[in-house]
Amino acid sequence: MIKIVTDLLENDIEFKENYINILEINNKSVFNKLLYLINRNIYSKEDDEIIIYNDLEQLNFSKSCLVIYDYFNCIANQNKVLKLLYEDISKEYSFNYENNEYMELQSKLLNSINTVLCEYEYKFDKKEFLEIKDILKIMDLKFDQEHYDKPFENIMLLIDLIDNLKICKIIIFVNLKCYLKEGELKEVYKMIKYKRINVLLIEFYNNKKVEGENKISIDEDYDEINTIN
Incomplete structure (x- = not known):
């Protein structure tokens, strides 16, 4: 089993089939700190503050993880x-x-x-x-920006590429729910489950609920609540 471990959270984030992991954070300092740690481990240097495991094996964070913030530019045109x-x-x-x-x-x-x-x-x-x-x-071969200029098409393309090219072990979407309609989000979840891709959505307090979510919520008092929809 693949999981993310960090001292910022009481519970590990474990990736299981048929569920989409949601980390809903209503504490700005925790939200910012977590994204800082993720970016530092991908683009700068790895440390023990956030770790990815495959069973007992520690994985290289930058090689194992892809983080997405921008949903309008073609995200499949990343160098990786x-x-x-x-x-x-x-x-x-x-x-x-x-x-x-x-x-x-x-x-x-x-x-x-x-x-x-x-x-x-x-x-x-x-x-x-x-x-x-x-x-x-x-x-300068790349994906056509004019064709892939909407969040839904962008994300579906990326999921397909991750499955075909084995780009990463985990894909992290930041505030994805802000950019998709409920029907589009359900289609994305369906594709993720079909392709068996490990996905984590990190949301800054978005209480939109969709079936098939394994959600960890962190409130302003740092309390964690785990719910499954």
Whole structure:
């Protein structure tokens, strides 16, 4: 079982099938402190103030967790997601096309570039071989922002990618309920359960209830209440 452990909470957050974990916080200092710890462990350095376990094994926090705050820009265009997408496309290309064909095309391109570079009196350092993922990066391949510009479509895309590319062990949505209608939220929950993805919603006091939630509520007096809908 995967779980999140932190001294900020009395109870561990355990991820179980058929339930969506909700952490509803009505204490601004706890809310801010928790998000600070999550961000620090992802983008700066890991510590023991918040830990992810898979049974008894401690997992790398930044590799195991993806945190989402922005629901209008295409969240699938994060570097962490695109890197795995490029790797997957590279494997698919190698499976479907002869490597010799790619090598021949690349050789012609690099030879022509090298011919131009010889006209300069400078010394250059460069790659002598470009992998498919390098080409994709040069192409600036990413998801169409104009197509994925609504929170619901954004989230459904991300859930599908997490399932297909195995991007992370846990995805954390911050204040997600503020951006989705009840019907959309139910569809997101349905998709999450179908894909068996570990999800945590961290909400700053949003008492909207949806079936299938395992909710930990923290009030202004730091008291914790656990309810299952």
